[in-house]
Amino acid sequence: MKRLFLLCLLFGLAACEGPGELPFAEPISASSSEVSDWSVDAVRVSVPDTLSVSTNPNARFPSDDIVWWEDPAGDRRAQVRSIVKAGVEWGSQLGGRRPVAIDVQVMRFHAVTPRTREVGSNSWHDITLAVNVRDLRTGTLLAKGLLEPDLDALHGAAAEAAVARGATQRARITQQIAGVTQKWLTSTGAKVTGKRVAVTPRRTQRSRPRRTTPVRTAAPAVVPGSATGSAAVQAQVSTNATAAPADVSVNVAVSLEGNDTGACGAGRVPNPDGTCP
Numbered sequence: 001m002k003r004l005f006l007l008c009l010l011f012g013l014a015a016c017e018g019p020g021e022l023p024f025a026e027p028i029s030a031s032s033s034e035v036s037d038w039s040v041d042a043v044r045v046s047v048p049d050t051l052s053v054s055t056n057p058n059a060r061f062p063s064d065d066i067v068w069w070e071d072p073a074g075d076r077r078a079q080v081r082s083i084v085k086a087g088v089e090w091g092s093q094l095g096g097r098r099p100v101a102i103d104v105q106v107m108r109f110h111a112v113t114p115r116t117r118e119v120g121s122n123s124w125h126d127i128t129l130a131v132n133v134r135d136l137r138t139g140t141l142l143a144k145g146l147l148e149p150d151l152d153a154l155h156g157a158a159a160e161a162a163v164a165r166g167a168t169q170r171a172r173i174t175q176q177i178a179g180v181t182q183k184w185l186t187s188t189g190a191k192v193t194g195k196r197v198a199v200t201p202r203r204t205q206r207s208r209p210r211r212t213t214p215v216r217t218a219a220p221a222v223v224p225g226s227a228t229g230s231a232a233v234q235a236q237v238s239t240n241a242t243a244a245p246a247d248v249s250v251n252v253a254v255s256l257e258g259n260d261t262g263a264c265g266a267g268r269v270p271n272p273d274g275t276c277p
Helices: 002-010 032-036 076-091 114-119 156-164 169-185
Strands: 038-046 098-110 124-135 141-147 212-218 221-223 232-234 247-253
Touching (some): 032 038, 076 098, 076 169, 114 156, 124 169
Parallel strands (some): 038 098
Antiparallel strands (some): 098 124, 212 247
C-alpha cells in the first residue's frame, strides 16, 4: 500500500488510499488450521542501526525513520523495540501446540515530535514492520508479512486529555500493533485464545508523511543542429536509468500534516527544521 502511494500522488489519485484498507500488505499465507496449531513462544524484535533517529523536538516534518519522543531521553531504538515487542506479544496469543517464533524487523517507526503534538491537526503514527514466523525448533519459515499499524495522532487538548485517562502514545501504539498483529494472524480464519484487540481505523484520507523519495529522470538530451546551422532540443523524461547517458534525482516531498498549513500559511510547506521558507 505504501509503495503505491507515490504513484497515486504523481497521478493525482488522492482516493487511491483511504479508511478501511487492510493494515497489512496481504493476508497471512498459512491456512487457518496451521495458524491455529501455533504457540507463539518467542517474539524477537530487531531495530537496525541503519534507521535514522529524530533529534529535533521542534521539527514539524522530520524525515527520520524513528521519531519517538514520549519516553525520557535515552536509547530510542531500545524504546521502540520494547513497544513493538509488547504489541506483537499481546496480539499473538494462539492456543496451538507447535512452538513458533515471530521475528519482527522495524522498518519505520515514525510517531510525532512534541511540536507536532502541540500544534498539529492531521498527523499520524506511521509504522511499518516486516514479520517472519518460524518454527522455533527447526527455524523453518512458516509465514511472512508486512504490517502497517498506522494510527491517527492526537494533538493539543485532545492529546492532554488522552494522557490524563492513560491513553498515552505508547499505550495507543502498543494496542494498535497488537490489533493489527492479531488481525493478520487470523486473516485466514484462525482462532485466538485471548480477547480480540480492536484496530483503530484511520479516519481521513491524507498524504503520506513528509519524506524525500528519489525519482530517477533522464537529463534532457541536446540534438546537434542540422547542416544549415539550426539546433533542435529534445527533452526526454524516463524512469529508466538507461534511457539517457546521465540521470538526475528529483526529491518529492510529501507533508505529514496533510491539509494542515500551520504557521507558514496556505501553499507554503515548512522546511524540515520547522522554519518557513
